[in-house]
Amino acid sequence: MRNVTAIMQRELLSLFWSPIGYIVIAGFLLITGVIVLVSETFAPGQPASLRSMFQYTPLILTIIIPAISMRALSEEYRTGTIETLTTAPITDFEMVFGKYLASLAFYVIMLACTLVYLVLLEIFGNPDWGATLSAYFGLVLVGVLFTAFGIFASSLTRNQIVAWILGAVPLLLFAWFSFYYVSRAEGWVREVLQQVNVMGRFEQFARGSVTTDGLVFFLASAAFFLFVSVKVVESRRWR
Amino acid sequence: MIEVRNLSKFYGSHRAVDSISFSIAEGEIVGFLGPNGAGKTTTIRILTCFHPATAGAAAINGHDVFTESIKVRSVVGYLPENNPLYPEMRVREYLDFRGKLHGLDRAQRRAAIGRVSERCWLTDVIRRPIGQLSKGFRQRVGLADALLHNPKVLILDEPTVGLDPTQIRETRSLIQDLAKEHTVLLSSHILPEVQATCQRIIIINRGRIVASGSPDELRERVSGESQTIAEVQAPETDVRAGLEGLQGVTKVKVASTNGWTRATVATKADLRETIFRLSAEKGWAVRELRREVASLEDFFVKIVAGAIGGSEK
Known part of the structure; x- marks a missing residue:
């Protein structure tokens, strides 16, 4: 565990050392800010909720989160520092997991910046705290899954931009059109698609219902992509 | 270890x-x-x-x-x-x-x-x-x-x-x-x-x-490939005959300019003393006499060039 913490600390610091970290945070806050503005969340007579922001944020995260995690492993491959890392007495899992936790922590810090809207809602209205907290919990869970996928994309290539595209495009196709796929599919395919519908899962949380199967879905699928990432890192040793 | x-x-x-x-x-x-x-x-x-x-x-x-x-x-x-x-x-x-x-x-x-x-x-x-x-x-x-x-x-x-x-x-x-x-x-x-x-x-x-x-x-x-170089004032043929008669000499190369003959003698042993005595005996003037030991560098270069490569393990 100490190795995981060491990797995570270094990784998190290097995210804050590089300009990419700040650009990603600025981009994310700008987009969510515009959504809050355009949806007239703070207009008189509107319900005191961040519903419109919650509706679109997971869609934005399909692009933003792979940008956070893209350098995690690909940069190590590119600069060759993977050699000093994988010859240190730590397991490949500890290395991948430490990097994963760092990207996730960065995402949570970024998400925490949007809490300012909640403060405004509390000042000017009377928000439903239960549903809001559950929605934030849902956003963290979306981050848990998307970050794991982003790390997987990063494990595949030594080029950050390729890692970003490999991470963002499948997530985007999957999340943006998930309801379309579900409505068109039939039989057992529909059943499966319904189960893995990220947006559907998230909306449960956004409505205020924290369910065990939702929690299990996000954690288990994140664990799956982390497992695959570790296997990719291991397999690269054999080349 | x-x-x-x-x-x-x-x-x-x-x-x-x-x-x-x-x-x-x-x-x-x-x-x-x-x-x-x-x-x-x-x-x-x-x-x-x-x-x-x-x-x-x-x-x-x-x-x-x-x-x-x-x-x-x-x-x-x-x-x-x-x-x-x-x-x-x-x-x-x-x-x-x-x-x-x-x-x-x-x-x-x-x-x-x-x-x-x-x-x-x-x-x-x-x-x-x-x-x-x-x-x-x-x-x-x-x-x-x-x-x-x-x-x-x-x-x-x-x-x-x-x-x-x-x-x-x-x-x-x-x-x-x-x-x-x-x-x-x-x-x-x-x-x-x-x-x-x-x-x-x-x-x-x-x-x-x-x-x-x-x-x-x-x-x-690699020292088996060392050589002795001598430059003496004598006709080419005399020098070649004289040096080839010495013990332990495998190959002699000679070249002369202006009455001076430069001989390169391939040998394992150190022949400088012998060559000096020979020259003194024959009355040749000596202006150079030195031994060149093949360096590890030469050995290494040969290996890299593939001359020795893989012959032993």
């Missing part, structure tokens, strides 16, 4: 290392010498558990590099070939991070960083970002990292590549100093490099070990 048996490594169908075996005892300082692409780095990467071998086995400190890789990694200090570092980190931060990976606690890390930064002359730059350091300083940071956990075995891949002459000399003396406490395996494609620092040299070419031994042993094996 290091035990390698029939180790092979293929990259696809390319054979980078071909069934090599050697062993290194505790406290030895061994040089791994070979041209670029000979398989030095590949072998070193197998020993440091960076990638697994295709066939054969290797063990360090009694632990197999494949099945007990974490144990091997904790007793090995490794300086990779191009010395990859994180440019955005400061020297102290980097060493602290590496210390954590080696399981040192806070107090141990403090002590270790103090020890290695003094040893590698890093004290002045300890707060500087690595990206701002010169190549020589970066190499020292890599070396400091390899020494941090006081490893039993030090594996240094091309430790002086890209350094200026002063830095090379400093690094060499540092390595020799380190050999008192650690077993050292270093690689190089430059002969004087290993000749100056190592007790034993393993020469590798095209994935095979072509020669190994102490610098003196290796030199002895």
